Amino acid sequence: MRDVAIIGIGQTPVGEHWERSLRHLAHDAVQAALEEAGVERPDALYVGNMLSGELTGQEHLGALIADFAGLRGIEAVKIEAACGSGAAAFRIGYIAVAGGLHDVVVVVGVEKMTDSPSEVITSALAMAADQEYEAGQGVSFVALNALLMRRYMYEYDVPHDAFAGFAINAHRNAAGNPNAMFQRPITLEAYRQAPMIADPINLLDSSPICDGAAAVVLAPADSELARRARQKHGLVRVMGSAIVTDSVAIHDRRDPLFLEAVFLSSQKAYAQAGVRPSDIDLFELHDAFSITAALSLEAAGFARRGKGTLLAMDGEISIEGRIPISTMGGLKARGHPVGATGIYQIVEVVQQLTGRAGPNQVQDARIGMAQNVGGSGATAITHILEALD
């Protein structure tokens, strides 16, 4: 198995791109990543996307984006794993390069959400849940997560205020990321007064509906392309890569408050990388809702059960803290263009590990982790990346 490096990254700003269609966004990210990598024509394109069928009436994104990005003819398919589609596509690209089937692969995550009415978006997002046992009964995706949050608050006797630190940290970091959707800090007061979405999840517990695309180029770490990328802007290799699944419906899980897939995919990635949680310098986790951030920190081994929110209250998740999370704003404030998010996370880890995170730079960051979750925890995809000097 070959060591795989990320030799180029690209991203569009996250936001409401009413003037750009899905294919334009994907084009921009793919071309930016290829240009940075110094690659004209990769061997394959893997597209992470969840909602293009529902929201734009377009499937077949592999061929569509390959063509529009100037790569007509290359191998191209779409990968879907709900909100984890981006990292799932990255995983497939990693498999293709690590196994030697391809030498240069571009992976793009793209989502175009804001052109649709909000009830259509709500119904589309519910396709991440179990249609027959959850969504079909009228439970929206945010409502499912609200059930988890309410249960968490009850079981561990945690007040709603305890989650504020996740939103405050995310927004503070987004202020330093020119590609983030919400580039402004928020206060505890604002968090307390935010309108309710699905009790107890309020507006500032939730990631936004948005558009965006991000891309990475993969090649063997010992290739000439990787050598050149290393000289030009620094190089990052993939130390660990794992996808683990769980039941889609929450009621089928052993314990709704323990994200078993997150736990297992973290453990697999740690084992492959030969590291422990204490070796991770920053963690781009899946803070689609503040409850997801708490549960992810616990399942990934950074906090004991029921204690995830303490990290946020004690400042340990800040850029200068013990385990910085959402360093460029996270899903909460950079934005969560669903199928693109997993690639944004990886792009941001690469920015950190190559010293290109600007005012948000985590000092001496050597090892970073990106974790993308599909549904309410049914798919967990963990990647551990390492800076190569």
Add this chain to the structure above:
Amino acid sequence: MRDVAIIGIGQTPVGEHWERSLRHLAHDAVQAALEEAGVERPDALYVGNMLSGELTGQEHLGALIADFAGLRGIEAVKIEAACGSGAAAFRIGYIAVAGGLHDVVVVVGVEKMTDSPSEVITSALAMAADQEYEAGQGVSFVALNALLMRRYMYEYDVPHDAFAGFAINAHRNAAGNPNAMFQRPITLEAYRQAPMIADPINLLDSSPICDGAAAVVLAPADSELARRARQKHGLVRVMGSAIVTDSVAIHDRRDPLFLEAVFLSSQKAYAQAGVRPSDIDLFELHDAFSITAALSLEAAGFARRGKGTLLAMDGEISIEGRIPISTMGGLKARGHPVGATGIYQIVEVVQQLTGRAGPNQVQDARIGMAQNVGGSGATAITHILEALD
């Protein structure tokens, strides 16, 4: 790169399964394939599917099917490439095993179409075309293919009757396949009198709306599992595997009557396999419409341009002919559950190469080709398989 073998196959009958939901169909095919392979828990599950979001309100099929098929926890994602989704998923499974990332992989193609009203299905299928430049202008998917067929008839001065041989051959073969949707032969008279769908495509030029699932298990050809499969029911290895894309919109192609992606993916697969068209003993091609069969035969190198229909008129595509196609009924008569079709094709080639095709057995079949097409030719996925004694 390791040689990859198909060590187990499974399929549900194709038809209108109003009593079974998508997850039940997928379960049945996955379990049948695992049982035949003698595998309890593969390393990963790759799901080929196009329409579950639009037609059943369910994405996230990787985790959903893994769980329902008794494989909770394993790596699982969905792969989409329009009508080529099944073979695209197979390709990803092949990459994972050939490259050594996984030792045993199960690939399932599944589609559940018949629960939806026909106008919803028509609109969902149009997502294989270009939404902005084709479908969004009101052209249905069958209408796009009708434009191709009309142009073909005009350019090459071919009458509609010339295409009858494809439908007659497919239905004759389906009569010998207990899993086919239409197990009855048809006559030339029936073809001539079939109701028009989109002039000149009539009902018997078209593959049907249907439900079904098919699965295969992949492992290294030199593994103990493969050795056992060889003794038990015969073994098949993958000689060639290629995905090539083209523009999704037909107007952007150099020549609408030449399926360039089909040509290039065939050539790549031939080159990897070290064979020529004359070495192929049977060809499961993508006869979604009779025009697609003709264009595929030409682009894959079995007929000169404009001469594809001659093969059907001369009986060369029959089981006993020079190049048998649609040997178990093809998309036309076995049925075309869109995202499942690519796996049905591969399952049928395996049946042929291991002497399990019953009354439809192609004598002394050693090398078979399966070709799955997405959209009106924008994605072409070719696999060449060889019997191992």
